[in-house]
Amino acid sequence: xxxxxxxxxxxxxxxxxxxxxxxxxxxxxxxxxxxxxxxxxxxxxxxxxxxxxxxxxxxxxxxxxxxxxxxxxxxxxxxxxxxxxxxxxxxxxxxxxxxxxxxxxxxxxxxxxxxxxxxxxxxxxxxxxxxxxxxxxxxx
Amino acid sequence: xxxxxxxxxxxxxxxxxxxxxxxxxxxxxxxxxxxxxxxxxxxxxxxxxxxxxxxxxxxxxxxxxxxxxxxxxxxxxxxxxxxxxxxxxxxxxxxxxxxxxxxxxxxxxxxxxxxxxxxxxxxxxxxxxxxxxxxxxxxx
Amino acid sequence: xxxxxxxxxxxxxxxxxxxxxxxxxxxxxxxxxxxxxxxxxxxxxxxxxxxxxxxxxxxxxxxxxxxxxxxxxxxxxxxxxxxxxxxxxxxxxxxxxxxxxxxxxxxxxxxxxxxxxxxxxxxxxxxxxxxxxxxxxxxx
Amino acid sequence: xxxxxxxxxxxxxxxxxxxxxxxxxxxxxxxxxxxxxxxxxxxxxxxxxxxxxxxxxxxxxxxxxxxxxxxxxxxxxxxxxxxxxxxxxxxxxxxxxxxxxxxxxxxxxxxxxxxxxxxxxxxxxxxxxxxxxxxxxxxx
Numbered sequence: 001x002x003x004x005x006x007x008x009x010x011x012x013x014x015x016x017x018x019x020x021x022x023x024x025x026x027x028x029x030x031x032x033x034x035x036x037x038x039x040x041x042x043x044x045x046x047x048x049x050x051x052x053x054x055x056x057x058x059x060x061x062x063x064x065x066x067x068x069x070x071x072x073x074x075x076x077x078x079x080x081x082x083x084x085x086x087x088x089x090x091x092x093x094x095x096x097x098x099x100x101x102x103x104x105x106x107x108x109x110x111x112x113x114x115x116x117x118x119x120x121x122x123x124x125x126x127x128x129x130x131x132x133x134x135x136x137x138x139x140x
Numbered sequence: 141x142x143x144x145x146x147x148x149x150x151x152x153x154x155x156x157x158x159x160x161x162x163x164x165x166x167x168x169x170x171x172x173x174x175x176x177x178x179x180x181x182x183x184x185x186x187x188x189x190x191x192x193x194x195x196x197x198x199x200x201x202x203x204x205x206x207x208x209x210x211x212x213x214x215x216x217x218x219x220x221x222x223x224x225x226x227x228x229x230x231x232x233x234x235x236x237x238x239x240x241x242x243x244x245x246x247x248x249x250x251x252x253x254x255x256x257x258x259x260x261x262x263x264x265x266x267x268x269x270x271x272x273x274x275x276x277x278x279x280x
Numbered sequence: 281x282x283x284x285x286x287x288x289x290x291x292x293x294x295x296x297x298x299x300x301x302x303x304x305x306x307x308x309x310x311x312x313x314x315x316x317x318x319x320x321x322x323x324x325x326x327x328x329x330x331x332x333x334x335x336x337x338x339x340x341x342x343x344x345x346x347x348x349x350x351x352x353x354x355x356x357x358x359x360x361x362x363x364x365x366x367x368x369x370x371x372x373x374x375x376x377x378x379x380x381x382x383x384x385x386x387x388x389x390x391x392x393x394x395x396x397x398x399x400x401x402x403x404x405x406x407x408x409x410x411x412x413x414x415x416x417x418x419x420x
Numbered sequence: 421x422x423x424x425x426x427x428x429x430x431x432x433x434x435x436x437x438x439x440x441x442x443x444x445x446x447x448x449x450x451x452x453x454x455x456x457x458x459x460x461x462x463x464x465x466x467x468x469x470x471x472x473x474x475x476x477x478x479x480x481x482x483x484x485x486x487x488x489x490x491x492x493x494x495x496x497x498x499x500x501x502x503x504x505x506x507x508x509x510x511x512x513x514x515x516x517x518x519x520x521x522x523x524x525x526x527x528x529x530x531x532x533x534x535x536x537x538x539x540x541x542x543x544x545x546x547x548x549x550x551x552x553x554x555x556x557x558x559x560x
Binding site for chain 2: 423
């Protein structure tokens with residue numbers, strides 16, 4: 001048997017609220033998704049004005065980050081033409097996201113979940129995701 | 141041009157909170173999804189203990205209810221063997237849900253969104269969805 | 281080599297206009313799709329107030345009717361529990377529609393296209409599809 | 421509640437007719453799709469000789485432009501190797517299109533829909549989409 005830790009809904013809400021506060025601060029309405037250690041969705045919010053297309057993208061960034069225990073922008077670097085992970089962007093029916101904005105939540109060396117943000121530039125998405133990540137790490 | 145009204149994120153949170161309260165009252169942790177008038181996801185929460193498989197089912201119940209302006213259990217009746225809508229359950233890649241737990245939010249004769257609930261029995265899902273629907277209608 | 285006949289865009293517009301007129305007459309805003317002999321979409325219209333979920337359903341009814349050279353309600357009969365085609369409703373990723381509202385356009389024994397209608401009851405969808413079919417047959 | 425404006429079917433037909441006129445002028449039969457503000461299809465036409473593969477591509481270009489409130493060729497620039505959005509092209513099951521030919525319809529700062537064109541070169545697709553966009557903006 002393996003005993004695992006994972007984000008619960010209270011954790012997810014802490015992350016979403018912090019991410020929304022940062023999104024409001026930078027003036028970009030975002031789609032924000034939180035997944036657990038298994039990549040399954042725990043909570044999601046599309047702020048008023050967030051992009052319809054970013055609904056799926058935010059969920060898939062979080063899925064990728066928590067499932068692969070890796071920030072999505074790390075895949076962005078590794079999947080450039082000529083690099084070893086080239087082509088990975090279309091894996092899993094396109095669900096594997098290599099664009100910045102997906103971050104894993106690592107606790108004691110283990111991945112307990114992830115956050116995915118979309119609607120702004122990748123830099124904005126990463127900033128808002130980081131705010132959500134910082135908020136949960138600060139509670140531990 | 142058509143001018144339409146749709147649920148915003150504040151409305152969605154009112155609905156989720158009311159649905160969660162009802163779910164807690166009956167002791168069944170639920171997946172709860174809110175979509176806008178176009179069937180696009182606005183907010184989602186999986187309560188601790190909610191079923192992983194119910195994540196997609198709750199989202200698709202809400203999508204069906206808001207997109208078709210109809211409760212999902214109405215499709216359940218109409219799609220029984222020998223009935224006119226038999227077979228509709230697998231439409232749209234299986235997204236069209238005919239199991240109870242999806243309700244449209246009708247305001248002034250127009251559909252402004254929907255709620256979808258899954259993890260319990262269909263009767264429990266319907267009860268929790270109704271609590272979310274009642275909550276938003278009470279604010280109008 | 282095989283020489284085939286198929287609906288062109290002018291034919292498709294004749295069918296859509298006739299179907300829309302019937303839909304207006306019965307007071308049900310519809311989604312209407314026309315496909316060619318290969319099942320590929322030629323034209324589509326969602327009338328104001330047509331269901332979002334019916335977009336895909338209308339296209340898939342037309343795809344089924346033209347691809348299988350058969351009215352979708354014929355599959356509805358043949359796919360009832362205990363019947364030979366039971367289970368066919370979920371074929372092709374759920375694209376094979378067995379609910380009424382899809383009709384093939386047969387000319388001289390050959391299928392040259394199809395029409396699919398959705399948003400009303402199956403009986404209403406069939407009535408509107410028939411109006412589209414009658415209109416094109418009347419031009420021949 | 422949010423109150424939004426969206427393209428109706430009359431608007432969509434104005435756009436398709438203008439796009440078809442431009443396509444005829446440059447001698448390239450096109451697939452032309454119009455979506456509403458939520459990315460859902462309102463109308464579609466494949467001109468005689470338009471590419472079968474372009475059916476889905478035109479619909480997805482319009483979906484992307486209206487859902488992301490952005491021209492698809494803007495994604496084309498931002499998603500080149502080494503650029504921040506590299507890899508986005510395969511998002512949403514490949515529906516997110518980064519090839520030119522998808523344009524949002526912006527009215528008063530809000531996105532009310534989109535147009536997607538495919539079958540020619542990206543430059544031709546963009547020219548035809550622009551003709552459709554110009555036509556609707558001229559009616560306002």
